[in-house]
Amino acid sequence: MATASQAATPPRSTMLGVRLREAGWGYGFVAVPIAVFGLFFVYPFGYALYISFFHWGILGKQAGGAGTFNYDKVVHDPVFHTALKNIAEYTLGVVPLTMALGLSLALVINQKIRGRNFFRSAFYFPSIASSVAITTIALYLFNANGLFNHIIGSKTPWFQNAPTVMWAIVGLNSWTSAGTAMLYYLAALQSIPTDVYEAAAVDNTGAWRTFWRITFPLLRPAHFFVLVIFGIGALKLFDQAFVVSNGLGGPNYSTYTPVLYIYREAFTTFDFGVAAAAGVLLFALIFVLTLAQRLTVGREEAA
Amino acid sequence: MTLQTVAAADPFIPRRARSEVARKAFFYAVIVLVAAIFFVPFIYTLTTSFKTLPDAANVTFIPHPWTSSAWHTIWTQYDFKTYIKNSVFLAVVVTVCNIFLGGLGGYAFARLKFPGRELLFLLVPGTLMIPDQLRLIPVFVMLTNWHLIGNFSGYILINLVTATNLFFMRQYFLTIPKDFEEAAKLDGAGYFKTFWRVMLPLALPAISALVILQFQGTWNDFFWPLILFGQGNPAHYTIQLGLAELDFQYTVLWPQICAGSILAILPILAIFLAFQRYFISGVVSAGVKG
Amino acid sequence: MRKRLGVILGLLIAVVLLAATAQAGTRTHKVTNVTLAGWSSGPDEDTLLNQVIAKFNATHPTIHATFQVINGDYPTAMTARFAAHNPPDVFYVDSSVIGAWVHQGVVEPLNSFVKASKFDTSAFFPKLLGAFESGKTIYGFPKDWSPLAMEINKGMLGQAGGKAPTSWAQLQSVAQTMKSKNVVSGGAPICLAPDWARMLAFVYQAGGSLNNLSSPAAEAAVNFYVGLIKKGLAQTPQQLGVDWCGTALGKGKSAIIFEGNWLLPFMKSTYPNVQYGIFPMIKDKTGGNLAFTVSYSMAKDTPNKQAAWTLLSWLVGKQGQTLWMSKGLALPSRKDVKAVGGRQNFLAAAPYAVGWGFGNPNFSTAYTVMNNDLTAVISGGKSVSSMLSDVASALKG
Numbered sequence: 001m002a003t004a005s006q007a008a009t010p011p012r013s014t015m016l017g018v019r020l021r022e023a024g025w026g027y028g029f030v031a032v033p034i035a036v037f038g039l040f041f042v043y044p045f046g047y048a049l050y051i052s053f054f055h056w057g058i059l060g061k062q063a064g065g066a067g068t069f070n071y072d073k074v075v076h077d078p079v080f081h082t083a084l085k086n087i088a089e090y091t092l093g094v095v096p097l098t099m100a101l102g103l104s105l106a107l108v109i110n111q112k113i114r115g116r117n118f119f120r121s122a123f124y125f126p127s128i129a130s131s132v133a134i135t136t137i138a139l140y141l142f143n144a145n146g147l148f149n150h151i152i153g154s155k156t157p158w159f160q161n162a163p164t165v166m167w168a169i170v171g172l173n174s175w176t177s178a179g180t181a182m183l184y185y186l187a188a189l190q191s192i193p194t195d196v197y198e199a200a201a202v203d204n205t206g207a208w209r210t211f212w213r214i215t216f217p218l219l220r221p222a223h224f225f226v227l228v229i230f231g232i233g234a235l236k237l238f239d240q241a242f243v244v245s246n247g248l249g250g251p252n253y254s255t256y257t258p259v260l261y262i263y264r265e266a267f268t269t270f271d272f273g274v275a276a277a278a279g280v281l282l283f284a285l286i287f288v289l290t291l292a293q294r295l296t297v298g299r300e301e302a303a
Numbered sequence: 304m305t306l307q308t309v310a311a312a313d314p315f316i317p318r319r320a321r322s323e324v325a326r327k328a329f330f331y332a333v334i335v336l337v338a339a340i341f342f343v344p345f346i347y348t349l350t351t352s353f354k355t356l357p358d359a360a361n362v363t364f365i366p367h368p369w370t371s372s373a374w375h376t377i378w379t380q381y382d383f384k385t386y387i388k389n390s391v392f393l394a395v396v397v398t399v400c401n402i403f404l405g406g407l408g409g410y411a412f413a414r415l416k417f418p419g420r421e422l423l424f425l426l427v428p429g430t431l432m433i434p435d436q437l438r439l440i441p442v443f444v445m446l447t448n449w450h451l452i453g454n455f456s457g458y459i460l461i462n463l464v465t466a467t468n469l470f471f472m473r474q475y476f477l478t479i480p481k482d483f484e485e486a487a488k489l490d491g492a493g494y495f496k497t498f499w500r501v502m503l504p505l506a507l508p509a510i511s512a513l514v515i516l517q518f519q520g521t522w523n524d525f526f527w528p529l530i531l532f533g534q535g536n537p538a539h540y541t542i543q544l545g546l547a548e549l550d551f552q553y554t555v556l557w558p559q560i561c562a563g564s565i566l567a568i569l570p571i572l573a574i575f576l577a578f579q580r581y582f583i584s585g586v587v588s589a590g591v592k593g
Numbered sequence: 594m595r596k597r598l599g600v601i602l603g604l605l606i607a608v609v610l611l612a613a614t615a616q617a618g619t620r621t622h623k624v625t626n627v628t629l630a631g632w633s634s635g636p637d638e639d640t641l642l643n644q645v646i647a648k649f650n651a652t653h654p655t656i657h658a659t660f661q662v663i664n665g666d667y668p669t670a671m672t673a674r675f676a677a678h679n680p681p682d683v684f685y686v687d688s689s690v691i692g693a694w695v696h697q698g699v700v701e702p703l704n705s706f707v708k709a710s711k712f713d714t715s716a717f718f719p720k721l722l723g724a725f726e727s728g729k730t731i732y733g734f735p736k737d738w739s740p741l742a743m744e745i746n747k748g749m750l751g752q753a754g755g756k757a758p759t760s761w762a763q764l765q766s767v768a769q770t771m772k773s774k775n776v777v778s779g780g781a782p783i784c785l786a787p788d789w790a791r792m793l794a795f796v797y798q799a800g801g802s803l804n805n806l807s808s809p810a811a812e813a814a815v816n817f818y819v820g821l822i823k824k825g826l827a828q829t830p831q832q833l834g835v836d837w838c839g840t841a842l843g844k845g846k847s848a849i850i851f852e853g854n855w856l857l858p859f860m861k862s863t864y865p866n867v868q869y870g871i872f873p874m875i876k877d878k879t880g881g882n883l884a885f886t887v888s889y890s891m892a893k894d895t896p897n898k899q900a901a902w903t904l905l906s907w908l909v910g911k912q913g914q915t916l917w918m919s920k921g922l923a924l925p926s927r928k929d930v931k932a933v934g935g936r937q938n939f940l941a942a943a944p945y946a947v948g949w950g951f952g953n954p955n956f957s958t959a960y961t962v963m964n965n966d967l968t969a970v971i972s973g974g975k976s977v978s979s980m981l982s983d984v985a986s987a988l989k990g
Contacts, residue, residue, distance in 0.1 A: 019416070025494040026417030033408040033464045034423060039445070040461045041430035044438035058675045058697040108334060120579055121572070122338035124515075125345065128571050130523035130543060133564050137344050145779075145834030147362060160831035162972065183515060184471070187508040191478045221474045229467055232431045248961050251787070251831075251968035252975075263436045267669045268957040270697050272440070279437035286432040356863050360844065439669070440676045447677035525665065530673055535630065535661020547664040552634040553839065553859045 045283070052276035070277035080278065083249075083256045084285075086166055090257075091234040093170040094177075098230050099223070101174055102181020107211070109182065110189050127179035131239045138172050139244065159244050162254040169240045169255070177233075181226055188222035189215075224298040228290055235286050238263065258282045345568070352561035359557035373558035377549075381559075382537060383566060386545035391570065393455060393528075393541060394521040397462045401517045402510055404464035409472025410498050414484065424473075430466045435526060443530060454539065458531045462521065468513050475509035476502060511581040519571045542567045623655055625900040629889075629908075630661045630671070631685035635858050638922055645916050649907055656900045675699040680892035682901040683908075686733050688724040688886050689950035689957060695732050696954035701891040703731045706902040716911070721926045724948030725888045733888030734909040737923035739853035740882045740942035741794055743875060747868040749848035752776045757872045761798075761817060764849070764875050768826040771848055780846030783827035784838035785818060787971055789963040789984075790883065790949065791851055792818045794874065797881025803951055803988070806981040810878075815977045819970055829971065843867055853885055854923055854939055873938045880945035886926065959987035 052070050055062040074080050105123045109116060126134065141147045144157040158168040192215065200210045241255040242263075249256030249264070258278065265275035351359050352373050354366040377383045411417075412424050442461060443452075451457030483505060487497045503510070525543040533544045540548075546563045549556045629646070633639045639662070646660050661681060663670045668690065674680045675697070686694060694700050707714060714722065717735065725733040745757055753771045758764040764783075771782035785791065793803065795818050801810035821827040828847070835841045838850040843864030850856075851874065860867060874882050889905045891898065907913045914930045917923075921933035924940060932940060950956050963984050969975035 022415055022494070023417035026411045026415035026420065029407045029411035029415065029494075029498075030423065032404050033469055034426065036461070036463050037426055037430045037466065040442055041433055041438065042426070043445075044441035045433050047441040048437055058672060058699055113331075113334075117576070117579065119334055119338055121576060122341050124575060124579075125341050125572075128519060128568055128575070129564065130525065130567070132525065133546070133567075134344075137348070139836070141344070143834040143836075144832055149834075157831045157834065162968070162974075180516060183512045187475065187512040188478070190508040191475065221477055225471060225474045228428055229431070229470070232428065236432075236434050238434070238436065248964050250965045252972065253965050256965075259434045259436055262434060263669075264958075264961060266436060266440070267672050268693075268961070269955075270672070270693060276437070279434065282434065283432050287429070290428055290432070357865060360840070360863060439673060443673040444677045447679050452677075452679070529663075529665050530670055534663050534670055534674075535628065535659065544665075548633075548662070550664065551636065551638075552632070553837075553855050554635040554862055556636060 045280075048276040048279050051273055052280050054273050056272040056276070058270055058272075070271075070273040071281070073274055074278045074281060079249075079253060079256060080258070080261055082253045083258045083261045086254065087235055087237060087257050090166050090170060090237055091231065093167065094174050094234050095227065095230050097170065097174040098177045098181050099226055101178035102226065103185050103219075105178060105182040106185035106189055107215075109186060123182055124179035126176045129176075131176070132243055134176055135172065135240050135243045138168075142168065160251060162250075162252045165244060165251070165254050169237075169244065173234075173237075173240065177230065181230065184226055184229075185219065185222055188219055192218050220297070224293065227293055227297055231293065232286055232290065235282070235289070348561045348564055352558055352565055354558050356556065356558060359561075373556075373562040376556075377545075377559050377563050377566070381545060381548060381563075382540075383542065383545055383563060385538065386540045386542045387566065387570070389455075389539060390522055390541040390543075390567075393458065394518045394570075396455075396459055397521045398514055398517045400459070400463050401465060401468045402513055405468035405472045405513065406503055406506065406510070407498060408464065408469045409474075410476050410502055412469070412473045413476035414502075415494065427466045427470050427473075439530065446531065453532050453536060455532060458527060461527070465517075465520075468517060471513065472506065472509060475506055479505055507581050511578040514578050515571075515575050518574050522567070522571055624657050625655065625897050627656055627658045627683065627897055627900045627904050628661055628681040629658055629683045629904065630663055630681035631887075632664060632667045633662050634855060635862075635922065637858055637920055641917065641920050641922065645908070645913060648916060649904065649913070653903065653907070656903060658904050675892075675894070678894045680894050682895040682897055683889055683891055683905050685736075686725070686888045686890045687950070688735075688884075688888070688948050688952075689960065691725050691732060691888065691890070691950060692727075692952045692954040692956055694890075695727055695952075699893055700732045701893045701895070701898065703733070703891065703902070703905075704729070706898075706906070707731065710902070710906060712906055712910075716927045716929050717909075718926060718928060718943060720943075720946060720948060721884060721886050724884065724886055724950060724952065725890070727952060733890035734905065735886045735888050735926035736909055736914070737917065738884050738886035738926050738946075739855060739924055740884055740939055740946040741791065741851050741853050741874050742938050742942065743872045744842060744850050744852060744856060744869050745872060746842060746845070746848040747870050749776045749782075749845075750870070753782075753848075757870070759873070759875055761875060761877045765821070765826065768821070768849065772826060777846065777848050780833055780841065781826065781828035782847065783821060783849045784830060784833060784841040784847035785822060785827040785851075786838055787829045787831070787964065787968050789960065789967060790885075792967065793949075794851070794881050794883050795877070797883075797945070797947060798875070798877040798879060799881070800878045803947075806985045807978075811981060812977055814877075815970070815981070819977070822971055842869060854921075854936065858922060871935070871938045873941050874945075880942070882942040882946040883949045884942075884946035885949050953988055955988055955990035958990075959984055962987040 051061075053066045053068065054070075055064045109120050109123065113119070139159050142149070142158040143160075144155055148158070149155060156164060158164050196214060196218070197210065200214055205213070236259050237257045238259040241249065241257045241260050245251070245255045247260075247264075249260050259282070262275045262278045262282070265271050265278060347364065350364050350366055353369055353371060355368065355370055355372070358367055412420060412427075446452050446457040446461075449457075451460060479502070483501050484497055487501045492500065522541075523543060524541070525547065528541050528544055529547070532539045533541070542563070546560060546567065549560045549563060631642075633642070642660055646658050649658055650656070667685075671680070671684065680699065686700070691700070706712070714731070714734075718738075721735040721738050722731070725731065725735065743757070749771065750757060750767075752774060753767055753776055756763075756767075758767045768782035771777055776782070792815065796802070796806075796811050796814040799810040799814040799817075801808050801814055805811065822829065830837050830841055833841050833846045835844060835846060838847065839852055839856050839859050840863075841847040842850050842852075842856075843860060845867070860869070874880065889908055891901050891905060895901050908917075909926070911927065911929055914925055914927055918925050918930055918932060921936065924932050924936060953959070966975055966980035966983050970977055970980050
């Protein structure tokens, strides 16, 4: 108790000293991560920003001076417009679905049910394999004569048909990502102290109300995290689109995503300036969207 | 509320109990079905690994004939022993680094005050917004100039800590009540000691999640290992690079790929089973109550 | 526990640093190290190529060659290495990308080496070598090639009269017979890939060419190709539920397909019990075919140009290529090397085969447009003439 009253009124110079020390330690703790991010993300991005104003080939700068011609090309390219449309559809489909599935699974697992370990493993299972492996298996199971079509009696090649392929990828990716979202939500659910639930039980609140009025809002940091991580991941879709279309973004540009656009401009056409411009534009788009999320869902922790 | 009080007074308890049992049975039936669906591709992969190549083309769950030659091939002809060893090494190193550095940085961003903290923190999700394909060339050229290509060092360096992990740890630390740090401060603990002895143990559920996710992320990584050390370097191959060896342009060795994929999945499954029970720890709630 | 974690962490950092410093540096004895990079199309290829390299190393004591397989994403890996000025010394180049790589300046011209070592370039089939030449400059030597041929399921052909078609009209009538007799149950008589890498052969058969896509011949060819699908005589692999037409033949979902020599090792290992015959590619006004070929080329940035040339010239020389051809995995690009038996119907296409890629630096970009538009034409969302003009402008760049 003596220490508490001592700490109550410290002299001004000590306060400043404490603040400086805290700042020093703060910088020290984040030094390595910031260095890694700076070197391997910020610098490459700066590099991309620079070359986006030039004609740039494999071996470097090419003839013709600086200008915004690369941005003009990308902005007026109908293929890029299609890519944006595709990715918008995909993101608006996969993110809510993944979050809902992940949260539902986490809630189920969080209860005291029998065989909890087994179910937790089962639900997480699709997330374990690599995306290429899962996509290959999915292509096999969902082809025109595949197992799925045998069961539901259809002949549609889900992953090769222009109107359905993006939705098939939405289904596939939310299935594989649900386990990961489940883990994030499970960890977050553990941080909700049990007395909250006890209080709700004392008040005789039903299960649904407890969830909706108490648990769901308390999970806000987790919602924000999952929304941002999966949202950004969705906007960067590449692997499945690549495997499904053999790298061509078909059929009929239906699996063309912005990252696939960047990839093809860089590694097929070797027009790195255009690829960089597209990359910068994509970054700007993701940044704006994430900022919007931060200002709405992520509002709370500004304090 | 009225319904409950009525029910409590009702002597016909069995009727209520029966609907309870029915609901529970339905619930279990649903999740067993869901779990079964989640398992089906795995079962299929397992059985295909015991088929001959011509038989692998059939959509059947029973090999006909039954052979373990695929397993034999990947163990002897393709060096999956080494590939697993390499994958384990990389996954462990990267995961440990990420937990330590991500925890440290996440704690600082959550609890320590330093000028420019919010601005610097914008950097963290910012890095996630840059697709790999865009930063490939600059990063590759950088690492080549520093002679970190062709072995694991370049790969480990760029994966020392990821934004996702740091971000997650920060979010988690935000939810821990400040009482613990105050107590530690009163005990005279410095910043690092507070982190190492108090905050990090409290974050066990989050760390468990990260161990599972980062181990798996590194384990399944194909792109960067291929570019940074996987070209014609079989001694350094990870298990994903080994699997790619079996995927040729026209002739796909399905039984071998299935066998290799099962081998690839088992260690991650083991990690998951080992760490998942830490989710159940009520450490935080216990701390608050006490 | 935490202290142990700290110790483990410290140890790991030490191990990492050790690994970094234990870099295998290039040993500069009198042995020059030369790297060859490429991909592998099949398990047999791997083994055979290693044998070829071993033979080279045995006969060339001052040079040590190693083969680096890049499975997964060859173009990206190679681009990264070119950009870092750290390429392999010798590497594969597909004929569809040689134009772009030459244009980017990463491929070494070989004329001076040819002259200095008096290498005989006349031994190569001119059209194949021409796929890797720009004007008079040689940028690579073809290591092998394959055109397209027509492969037909023998049993199903027997049920439809037993006579393999040789013209477009006959192709249509044989397929029609198969359809009406329901010979191919659960599938379609012909498997046609929605791919310009097959359809373009038909354009050349009609007398058209890639340089003039607005000609009536080109339009007629596309209409014929797509028409077969629209008439129900053919289906795409996607409609049949398979990944490519080879699987369609193997699973009995199609009777007639058009594929190259790569079909043979695939069928042998995956569908060994299917009886099929290899017939010459059909003709229309003329024979038309595509030559799919890959070259060995040299990097401009390699420090070991002379040693690289020794390796390259040996691989495509008579001795190296004979060894490479011994398993029949591809056809020889040299006139003085014999192909294994049973390939005469592929070789018959040699006079008509045009190199796939045509040395056009915009070819890979145009290929994206080609196939995306073709799928749209097949599904009915785009007109043939609109696709042809799209492709023509993409080729111009």
